[in-house]
Amino acid sequence: MSYQSSQYTIKEFTLVEISINDSDSLPLFAQLVDQVKKAVLSGELGTGAALPSIRQLANDLALNHNTVAKAYRILERDLVIETKGYRGTFIHPDAMANSTVDLNAWVISRLTETIKALRVAGVTDSEIRIAFGNVMNDRIN
Numbered sequence: 001m002s003y004q005s006s007q008y009t010i011k012e013f014t015l016v017e018i019s020i021n022d023s024d025s026l027p028l029f030a031q032l033v034d035q036v037k038k039a040v041l042s043g044e045l046g047t048g049a050a051l052p053s054i055r056q057l058a059n060d061l062a063l064n065h066n067t068v069a070k071a072y073r074i075l076e077r078d079l080v081i082e083t084k085g086y087r088g089t090f091i092h093p094d095a096m097a098n099s100t101v102d103l104n105a106w107v108i109s110r111l112t113e114t115i116k117a118l119r120v121a122g123v124t125d126s127e128i129r130i131a132f133g134n135v136m137n138d139r140i141n
Helices: 028-042 054-059 065-077 103-120 126-138
Strands: 001-012 016-020 082-085 089-091
Touching: 016 028, 028 103, 054 065, 065 082, 089 126, 103 126
Parallel strands: none
Antiparallel strands: 001 016, 082 089
């Protein structure tokens, strides 16, 4: 079991520890997303708090910079962080409310409802998979 951990001083007074466990079944980028959201919800990271650059965090945690970039993209999409060009990345003003939103759970819920409705209508799992693949690849008839 391997853990990578780094502590960051955010603003002058907050010490935030980010720990990544590469033997966890949760993907590394998802661990990072979860920890940032938890730090926001606990008040450790407040509005406007600066985050380390992608390159800095990747180096400190011994992660590929693409892994950290993916986590930052998801956090930005969810309006938990905001990037201000060369000035850096900061906690979004609406981060507290947005950290409780789980788009993955929402997607799973919506897909589950849709698949149940299709099965009730008599559509086979094979037909559902083919149709899903076509929609995902923009090959709609």
